[in-house]
Amino acid sequence: ADLSKVDRQKTPWLLVLFHVPWYNSNKAHQGEGDSMMAAMEPLLYAASADIVFAGHVHAYERTKRVNNGKSDTCGAVHITIGDGGNKEGLAHKYKNPPPEWSVFREASFGHGELNIVNSTHAFWTWHRNDDDEPVRSDQVWITSLVSSGCVAEKTLELTKILTEP
Numbered sequence: 001a002d003l004s005k006v007d008r009q010k011t012p013w014l015l016v017l018f019h020v021p022w023y024n025s026n027k028a029h030q031g032e033g034d035s036m037m038a039a040m041e042p043l044l045y046a047a048s049a050d051i052v053f054a055g056h057v058h059a060y061e062r063t064k065r066v067n068n069g070k071s072d073t074c075g076a077v078h079i080t081i082g083d084g085g086n087k088e089g090l091a092h093k094y095k096n097p098p099p100e101w102s103v104f105r106e107a108s109f110g111h112g113e114l115n116i117v118n119s120t121h122a123f124w125t126w127h128r129n130d131d132d133e134p135v136r137s138d139q140v141w142i143t144s145l146v147s148s149g150c151v152a153e154k155t156l157e158l159t160k161i162l163t164e165p
Contacts, residue, residue, distance in 0.1 A: 003047040004162050012119035012146040014049045016076070021054035023063045023078040025102045028091035029056055041067065045075060046158035048145040051114070051122075055082035059091045060112075060126055061105040062138060071101050074150035077142055081126070083110050104138045120147035 006014065020033035022041065033054075044052070045067045060083045067075030083090070092107040108128040116122045126138040145151050 001162060003043065004158060006047070008048070008146050008151050012144050013051075013116055013122065014047060014145075016044060016049045016052045018052070018054055020056045021061075021078065021080040021082075022052070023061075023066055023099075023101060024057055024080055025061060025095045025098050025105060026057045026059050026080075026091045026107070027093040027095060028058070032056070043158075043161055045072075046154050046161045048074065048151040048154055048158075049076040050145050051124075051142065052076045052078045054078070054080050055084075056080075057082045057091050058086050058088065059083055059094075059105065059107040060110055060138070062103050062124075062126070062140065063101045064103055066101040069101075073148070074145060074154065077124075079112065079124070081110075081112050083108060103140075106137060108137070110137070120144050 022033045022037040057080050061080040063078040064071045065073055065075040065077055090107045094105055106128065108130045110126055110128045112124065112126045114122060114124050120143060122142045124140050124142055125136050128135045128137040
């Protein structure tokens with residue numbers, strides 16, 4: 001119900017944060033978010049979530065816009081940024097070949113920066129810290145789903161999901 005109250009003209013970016021990633025091509029922690037994804041992904045898709053941040057996997061990965069296991073221009077960009085450091089070390093093993101939705105992945109310590117420039121554009125950068133100084137390893141301009149027309153398309157879908165028993 002809270003998602004249906006978000007006025008996307010006043011709040012053009014919808015960001016989601018949770019612990020376990022849904023889209024993870026690292027061999028570590030495979031499937032741990034599947035039940036949560038099955039229950040919540042249709043709702044976040046209907047609400048036009050722009051970016052989903054997760055941790056748990058001690059590595060970095062960014063996806064294309066994705067929904068229901070495949071690229072979707074009206075889905076969310078998923079960013080796994082569990083690479084801040086831990087005593088167990090990095091999760092080095094990835095599935096090969098990578099899934100089609102995986103854009104960039106690296107098992108390095110690092111940090112990210114999200115700069116929301118305006119209602120339509122944000123700039124994401126990920127900085128690897130393994131080199132004694134931060135190195136920008138991944139960067140992308142992200143366009144809001146409000147500006148793409150996806151939010152307007154899915155208003156009815158969100159209402160239906162929220163009102164069905």
